Amino acid sequence: MFDARARRALQAPLDRAAAALDRPGITPDRLTVLGLVLGVASAVTAGLALWWVALVLWLLSRLADGLDGPLARRRRRAHPAAGGGEAGGFLDICADFVVYGAGVVGVAVGAAGAHGAPWWPFLLVLLAYYVNGTAFLAFSSIAERTGRQIDDGRSLSFLGGLxxxxxxxxxxxxxxxxxxxxxxxxxxxxxxxxxTAVHRVLVGYRALRA
Structure with a gap:
């Protein structure tokens, strides 16, 4: 719901940070992998109930994830023939799914151990993530094949939602x-x-039928 506004608000500072990071040893894919490693580390520390450590690692992970796209776009502008954007986008979405899923499991383990929290609400979150991810990935694939993709600067066609x-x-x-x-x-x-998942299924279905 807030992604478009957040991207507009953060675009300039992220672009400046990407410019500062634009060095030979730093690549968008390495930032993606760094975000993945930090995100999994956040999940592990959450499972150990090290909440503040997990929070710092989580925010650093999402910062790295937010910087890989601006750096990739900067590199493509400088070297239009270089390619690699599709591979980077694929790696990015895979890393996001791993980090989000691991985060849910880590919090569930930590909250159950430290506070006696039940597991089933977190299982519902994972199920909702699964359906939601299926909807937008399937839409993105079919929309690309049929020429109905949504181009907002990201690698995939994202349907909005709550x-x-x-x-x-x-x-x-x-x-x-x-x-x-x-x-x-x-x-x-x-x-x-x-x-959000139901909304994406309905909107995607209607868009592909139009």
Whole structure:
């Protein structure tokens, strides 16, 4: 819901940061892998109930994830014939799915161990993530093949909804800030993601039928 506004607000500072990082040893794919490693480390430390460490690692992971795209676009402008954008986009979405899923599992383990939280709300979140991811990935693939893709500067065609990347970052951060209430937040979040998934299925279906 807030992704478009967040991208507009963060575009200039992220572009400046990408310019500062534009060095031979730093590549968009390496930033993606760094974000993946930090995200998995955040999940592991959440599972150990090291909440503040997990929060710092989570935010650093999402910062790295936010910088790989601006750096990739900067490199493509400087070297239009270089290519590699599709491979980087594929790596990025795979890393995001691993990090988000691992984050849910890590918080569930940590909250259950430290606060006796139930598991089932986190399982509902994972199910909602699965349906939501299936909807937008299937739409993106078919839209690309039929010439109906949505070009907003990202590698895939994203259908909007209540739960997007910005909201996901905020909710995962909230879990780490308030682990004692994480399962209640997870229950609400599962409902929000489920509504988004249904919306994406309906909108994608209508768009592809048009």
């Amino acid at each position: 739960a997007e990347g910005t909201e996901t970052i905020l909710v995962h951060s909230l879990w780490l800030l308030l682990p004692g209430s994480a399962w209640q937040v997870a229950l609400v979040w599962a409902g929000v993601v489920a509504v």
